[in-house]
Amino acid sequence: MITIVVRAAPLALAALLASLPAAAQETAPDTATAASDSTWREHYEAGEAARRAGDWGTWRYALVRVREQIGYHPSIVLNLARADARLGRTEDAVEWLRAYAATGLTSDVAADSALESIRSAPGWDAIAERIAANARPVGAAQVAFTLPDSAFVPEGVAFDPRTGRFFLSSLRHGGIATYSPAGGWTEFVPPRRDGQWSMLAVAADTLTRTLWATTAASPLFSGYQPADSGRSSLLAYDMDTGALRRRYEPQGDGRHTLGDMAVAPDGTVYVSDADQGVVYRLERGATEMEPFAAEGLVSPQGIAVAADGRRLYVADYVRGIAIVDRQSSEVEWVQAADSVAISGVDGLVRAGRGLIALQNGVTPKRVVYLELDAAGRTVTGWRALESGTPLLTQPTHAVVVGGELFFIPDSGWERIGDDGAVKPGMVLEPAHVMRMALP
Known part of the structure; x- marks a missing residue:
């Protein structure tokens, strides 16, 4: 989440x-x-x-x-x-x-x-x-690395194949850190430097060397001010220097939460707004985001680009998984039997012809593989890749690196109350990034 x-x-x-x-x-x-x-x-x-x-x-x-x-x-x-x-x-x-x-x-x-x-x-x-x-633990994911700061509270993860660095966003500090086996941990975007709040999703565009990040004002952010509540932005950073290139604001009044996103092969960025129930589009070179898809969406979260590049899969926390045509913005819904649960999905990534969904809105929390038919419209089978294991307390986002999935299993955001304080009887602990082979 x-x-x-x-x-x-x-x-x-x-x-x-x-x-x-x-x-x-x-x-x-x-x-x-x-x-x-x-x-x-x-x-x-x-x-x-x-x-x-x-x-x-x-x-x-x-x-x-x-x-x-x-x-x-x-x-x-x-x-x-x-x-x-x-x-x-x-x-x-x-x-x-x-x-x-x-x-x-x-x-x-x-x-x-x-x-x-x-x-x-x-x-x-x-x-x-x-x-x-069904509550019994399932899975064999291994810890790839552990965050050194217990108060970091990560949400998003991205990867740069050129440098071998992982980028992790912080809900608590409002910054971005990098990790690589060779270089260890490095601060990439310092907290509050660019007027950001909680940092949410991160996504890498290696062609333009841009690291995209979403930020939103929330009590999880250590510098939260109630006057900022409902504000959110999309930020474009230079992937090599960490310099802020541009800030994009969502259109329209009301509360906004730009949460998850995906970068299409042509560089178009798609961003979900959980509060407004809309997906925004930012085409390469454009100066403003535009509302792109909204029909039937309740609480859009993770976004994955289909293998054919012509469609998006958008996880809706309530309704399941939407299919959005990138040309027409028409919305349809992935079909699944009543024995398949595809709600409560936060992170979503494509794996071959199927999808991997990180579900933190169900019990037990889990990471599942959804096999799709040739048309990519119907779930023909599913299996839990990781479910109910000790570290899988609040899975959020994931990234595919080669033949592996790297994901955050225990962000820790659920330990912080609406007042921004750690809940009574709870403590913040160092979060992890886990890895597993793709199905």
Whole structure:
């Protein structure tokens, strides 16, 4: 993730789809129901009102409508199991749980009061055991290097093949550091030198020797001022000297959080704005970013350029993964079975014909490989590359270097509260960069 403030939008929206279990009846005509042509958010809100009123039939109806519009979010699958259990639809509830188990995610279903009525149903024991087993650690990634400063709190990572240096951005200090096995650690962009705040994503354009970085004002930044809240910028640095070449501001009023980005082969930079639900485009040589894609996007995060160069994959923290045509800016969505969880994705990189997603909005936290069909539009298979391992506490961004993936598993941003102070009972510890072979 990026920061508490930067992530406030995706976290709040993801919470929309993670309601609590409650108590039961088939219908309640006096509970408001959203119109059939309402948006998924309106359906969700109507469903939550019904859930709080104990109107399980209307809650289920709303969940189905949400699912029709945004796909099988894992929280929808789990809540449909809860709603059907409350309604006495035991077989349906068990099938929803079976689908949830297949996502590789975990939940304490044995202690979930909404599911109490189906615990003696055929298949329950095997499903509950599988959901519990999903919490077991998976993976064999190795530590590539460790950051020397426990308060650095990294978010983004990039690589320069010419010099062999890794670039890491700091949420806490607001600077950028470099690391190489030969040269060790070096300060690349000093904190606050260029009026920056928390430094988020970094991306290397080796042709123009430009290191792109996004920055946003957030309480994670040690120099945060409330008056700066909602401000964000895209910065272009000379990759060799660290000098700031140019600063780009997003257009439009309101809060902005320029978080993740990707550089296309032609040098065009695409930047996601988690607050505005838009992807900006900055063409090589242009002086301003322009809004590029927004239709249907809720909280865009990581961006990866497709192998054909004509499309972008954009991780939406709530909805899954969008496909954006680079010419028309038209948005469609990667299709996946209800047993595939592709929400809660922060970092996203392409690996061959597939995608590698870093999910910090699911339990357990994980790094997954998503196999795509020949058209690049449907997930045909998936597997966890790293899941639930001790260091995988808050995975953020990754970069492909040769045949390996280097990623940040434990940024540490979740240890800092909205007031900018380390949360009681927690301490900041040195973060790591891990490495694993590409699938």
